[in-house]
Amino acid sequence: MSVFSVLKQIERNIEHCTRAEKMVAIYVLENPARVMEMTTKELAAACQSSEAAIMRFCKRIGIQSFKVMKLELAKELHANGEGTSEIVDSPFQLEDDPKLIMKKVMFNTIQALRNTEKMISVKTLSESIEKLHKAERVFVYGVGGSAIVVRDFAQKLLRINVNVFRSDDSHLQMVMTANATKKDVVFVVSTSGKTKEVVNMLTIAKERGVCCILLTQNGSSPARRLADLVLTMSEEEHNLRIGTMTARIAQLAIIDALFVGLCSIRGQDVFERIIDTYQVVQRLKK
Known part of the structure; x- marks a missing residue:
């Protein structure tokens, strides 16, 4: 194991x-x-x-x-x-059969989650939850593989009636961020912390005095230097990455922790909203 x-x-x-x-x-x-x-x-x-x-x-x-x-x-x-097994704990090879591929994927995924659990700061996680709870609006952003994680977070926040704004269009996201105030929060996911669009986004938010929360891997980066709060995941993939698989799983786990923490702060009312949104979606299945 x-x-x-x-x-x-x-x-x-x-x-x-x-x-x-x-x-x-x-x-x-x-x-x-x-x-x-x-x-x-x-x-x-x-x-x-x-x-x-x-x-x-x-x-x-x-x-x-x-x-x-x-x-x-x-x-x-x-x-x-x-x-x-050193075979399982090794890079993917072209000759790997489906059984070995599955073992390697599971091994790497579990490894990434456990490494991230050690790396993440509980104090920063708590502060991030508090900032998100108090924010009038939350602007979320990610590029490429990180955009998938951000989309998941936005959907979760909408279910508990958080005023969340997200766009895959970097220009439109810049416009939204330019309208952010000190009462809002900008939440950015970037595995490397070096993506140009992400750095530009954080720079605009900092100029406006907006609280910036960054979810990124361990290591120095321009985005890390700009953020007010940094949620650090372990560095599982670097150089040549295959779809940022383990990074995405670790990011989603942190997103889930933020969401559950936010639900806990907001109390019973939030669970009623989750039930309401669930029932509305169920109408589409009839």
Whole structure:
């Protein structure tokens, strides 16, 4: 069964590390079993870094403390010792048969969800829910694969009577954002955080003093620097991606968490609206 992989998180995020953090990362990758027995002071001396850099490094890969990282390392090394399939945990190949493809898809999906669960900040999630709850209007936007996730979120918000605005036309979305006020929220989904349209959208919103919430993968990006709140998912796919599959699943899970959290704040009335909208849609099936 797929588990959270510390070593893979390090490999995916090493390019985003500072020089001091990178020294820690390289040492952990090369000596995972030895690190399990070390204190932060011993690790700092071994990799010629500092205890502060070790703590920053842990948070960069979605772990809150060095102690937790050692526990996750122990679980991962134990699982590998029991024979976790390296075949399933590998890139897709042209010769893969349907059974192996299904196993790889399921493995990667579960891995992405568990990695994102470690990476996401509960504090930021709570603040985002509160901002969405208080907003007079919510403007949602995404490009390409992210547009699918945004469309799902918009539909959910409409079901609970949130004033949500979305358009696949980037020019029209710019116009709507230009009319946003400080009482509104702009919610953007961007896997890379580097898409030109997304950066332009956030720039306009910032100029108007509008609260900007960004859902993106771990790592530095122009969009991340512009957003007020950043919901960080694990970096599962980079360089050549096949339809951003695992990224999309992780994004949808975070969207669901935001929606359920919003429903909880709004109380019983919101569930009556969900029932009402469900009954209206059912008329189309008769």
